[in-house]
Amino acid sequence: MKIACLHTAESNIAIYDAAAKALGLPADALYHHVRADLLFAAEEAGGLTPDIEAETASVLQYLAQDADAVVLNCSTLGPAALLAADTSEVPVVRADGVLAQNAVKAGGKVVVLCTTETTIAPTTRLFEDAAKTTGADIYVRLIDGAWTLFRAGEQNAYLARIAEAAKAAYREGARTVVFAQASMTAAPALLGEEYALPLSGPAAALEAAMTAVVAS
Template sequence: MAIIACLHAARSNIAVFEEALNALEFEDVELLHRVESQWLDQAVEASEVTPEIAEHVRQAIEELCQHADAVIVTCTTLGVVAWDARQFSKPVLRIDATLAKAASRYHGSVLVLCTAQSTLESTTHLFAAFVTGDRLAVELIPEPGHTLMTATLKPTTVRLPTIFSSVLSVRWAVSCWLRLRWPGQKNISTVRWPF
């Protein structure tokens, strides 16, 4: 059985990732969750991931690597620590990397909306690595709590990008696990879209 660890900054992400795993119908995969909301709170307060926060996140990721086959950092702000995943003993993915990769396949303009100042720089850096030229715009949503809570947005509108990136992230982690389990196989694919 493959174990995929998820490092969350919000407890509510646990249900989203469990839902994503259920949608994929992978019976041999189990998710291991760890929630560290205090690091996100500190990063938001400092408007950046400080070296101290980064070190705590690195340690948490490495601890999760000891118990899992792959790790997904589900917080965009804290995900900056996993920019160079080669520093870890197992495959590690930033959740926003799955969205950036998917966005790179789109030929039109791409608008990325951030809800926290602490994530603006790292999100811009990440998406710019995938979406080239003037097709990319990254913006901060003013008063995100108010904007996301207005009646004009349906809950599914807000949750779809999270569910989409969760499904892509779980698929990536399963793919990594399969490649590690059967290293000689070149055509391993987990492409099965539940929607």
């Protein structure tokens, strides 16, 4: 089984490789392709534009030519997965789409934490649509200043800020806390044992891709 992953940050490769190992996938099961320029373009434009969406879909379709499934690992570019899936012969998995479906299952208050402003709009639409089936209450929040830390390479400070935001969400009564971006995945290590583990996308996305390949 070969799963191609489209990332917008080089650092997410190790996160996905760790998730694949935990799932028992062979070391060579994942193929990683990084297009940081697509996220930079969306940030400059203030969000996902039709042109950026089309270019992202084109990259996904290219990756699909030599893979059993493709995973789009960027919440800002997420809608492009649906566009690519329309003409792809293999499954195209939107990582945050899988995350949204998992997050709303228990209903109640769901706090979705984001670190990039450009992901707020698509993430809000995605989670609110998913919540229609369970009645979950969705609250999407931007962690102020976190993305500046990430861009500056201050990973420890970045993760610490995320962890504090997660603690605050739980204290405010969240049943489920969600990390909208793969770059946030290591933050639970900074939470105390009194807090539930927030949901994150990499493992869930790979599981969905594996299931889709078997079913196709």
